[in-house]
Amino acid sequence: MSENKDFLRVIIEEDLKSGKYKEVVTRFPPEPNGFPHIGHAKSIYINFGIASEYNGRCYLRMDDTNPTKEDTKYVEALKDAVKWLGFDWGNSVHFTSDYFPKLYDYAVELIKMGKAYVDSLDEEDIRKYRGTVTEAGKRSKYSERSIEENLDLFLRMKNGEFKDGEHVLRAKIDMNAANMKMRDPILYRIRHAHHFRAGDRWSIYPMYDFAHCLSDYIEGISHSFCTLEFENNRDIYDWVLDTLGLKSQRPYQYEFARLSINYTVMSKRKLLELVEGGQVDGWDDPRMPTIAGYRRRGYTRESILNFCDQIGIAKANSTVDVAQLEFCIRDDLNTKVPRVLCVLDPLKITIENYEGHEEIDAPYYPHDVPKDGSRKLPFSRNIYIERDDFNENPPKGYFRLTPEQPVRLRHGYIITCKKVIKDDNGNIVEIKAEYHPDSKSGDDTSGIKVKSAIQWVSAKEAKTVEVRLYDRLYSSESPESIEDLNPDSLKVIKNALIEPAVITEKPDERFQFEREGYFYADPIDYTDEKPVFNKIVGLKDSWGKKTKATQNTPKPQAKKVQVDGEVVAMNEVQKRLFNKYINEHGLNNEVANTLARDETLSSFYEKAISSLNSPISIANIVANEVAREIKENQGSQLKFSAAQIAELIKMVDDEIISNKIAKVVFEDMAKSGKNPTQIVETKGLVQISDPSKISPIIDEVIAKNPDNLAKFKAGNSKLLGFFVGQVLKATGGKANPKIVNQLVAQKLK
């Protein structure tokens, strides 16, 4: 776990510390209407991860309130995903549908309180009546129904006496609410549909906003984490629980940004389209960003979990670079899997001066992976190398085999090209080569220098395998539709050649094909007769990148010009005040502007200067500090008066306290409502301006920080602030900062 805490953990630690909850209880609440993707993995990691980190619990809850969309096969997919990621949901999976009876009772209670009513408007009217984001809505005439009538209607809705859409149950909140979600949200709708778990028992089903908060409450959830798009729904969440009086030990909702990754789509709808449109081969196609897809591709749970950890949790909408995910899987597999030799695009090599056959002992792991294990690599006169590893007209910096340049066969001998054989079309079909008998790997006395070692297989012993080369599904960085699909996202190589031990010994299911990438024995299609390997991810390739980079155009990005909008003009009263502040009180434009435009501030200001003639200093504190307090308190009574602010500024003017201390005193006043003079006295905050008192403290600070002193002397002038800060800290903020600044600057010279 990273050292810095994300905002969710900060909230949890505060709540635990304050005793708001004894235990952290979270839940992962997916709707079983699709396969979980890597965005769900993030949510799983957050909910299960945080719970276990704080010794709490996390439930897996299927949010199955919509019978028309959900299916038990998705329940299984969800369970598989959570389990595969290594989390444990305890005794049983929870279902919102299990709470339908309780939810119904709560709805009845709301009706009895007069807080919910049965509305009989049709769908279109409900939409019309809701208004728009800028226009208020209007309440349905049915909202006037009596409690008895509502109760009766709701019961009959439950009993299936009405058709779909005939009535709905709505909360009675506020049709004029600025938050559209609060305009009498629908709580229940009639659905004569078969529910995959509840069967045909119900003909009414609760809406998300009603079911979710109550399910959280029923389960005793403490922290209910969801994604950003539910921010507006939090008001209903709170309204339902508060209105029902479920106040103690109730859950609170917090929102974080959902995961998006470039070159990837994450919406369930788009994923479903790919599956149904046949663009991919099912939900677990290795190109899909589903957990099942990554799993089939060969990703490990550790790599996915590590990725989730690396990307962090925050509230900014962001798109993670897919390279970060690729890093995670490489990083994990690097230390785990055996290295083997596989040739994808074979080029025949005949070693003319080699007769017979031998078996080379080759370790599975490189020198820097502390694992044991080795296999026999058959070697003979006829071998294959990668077509790419020979070049007749090599570009500059090419390290592999050329007519002039010898190359090492990994774990084997050095070979030299003697003759290039071509067919009638000029294609290279074979290389005649010679090997150097005294150059055997580990026992090389030839003295020949080669620049690289390449993979190869012995023609006779090599096994034919199918290799599926997967690339990103989309070629667009932010894909919109199937137009953006990458036509080369899958290349199937039917006749790749692999060294025999991989097939006969099966030392692992994941391998690094040396110099190529990481591969996974396909868990479904692999058979001993016809082995199939999926490419998980390629190795980092600084050569390929270099050769490509020359073609890529470096695009110079013009910096965006920022246009400033019009500022709203002041009215007459404000203008008059503004002019007065500038001309009579000598305020600067900005402060005068702030004060003049805000009536609360200007009247506060007027009051304060009536008791102390220090218009500029008072204006500054009112326009800054006081303005903040007013903003934070949102209309509730301030604990301090204008006269007290004047009293505070008087002390600053008289140099009894510094500006810094004034801020400290102000915070205290705002919180406690105490008198400023009294605060200064009881806390002993009178400032220290005597250089002979400050000097030794500075010396001490300098002596304690030799590193920073050296840095400062080396030219890092920013450190002046550091030293000033340290001295101020040492004096409890009481040292006169102006004097400290001067003295420190002097001493550091």
Next chain:
RNA sequence: UGGGGUAUCGCCAAGUGGUAAGGCAUCAGCUUUUGGUGCUGACAUUCGGGGGUUCGAAUCCCUCUACCCCAUCCA
């Protein structure tokens, strides 16, 4: 356009008045019988823009801008 959010390096992301963390990516150098790995170093005088307050501002105040979410009987 009303309300709710968010802006810190190419991509994530710490930081809440006193030295702009870290990871990915990128670029160098060393190591290497994988153009892999590992190691070392470089990479934000500046935090969406502009003002203001302060000895000192990414952090406080004012103001402007951009982007996301909300008008499903979806979740």
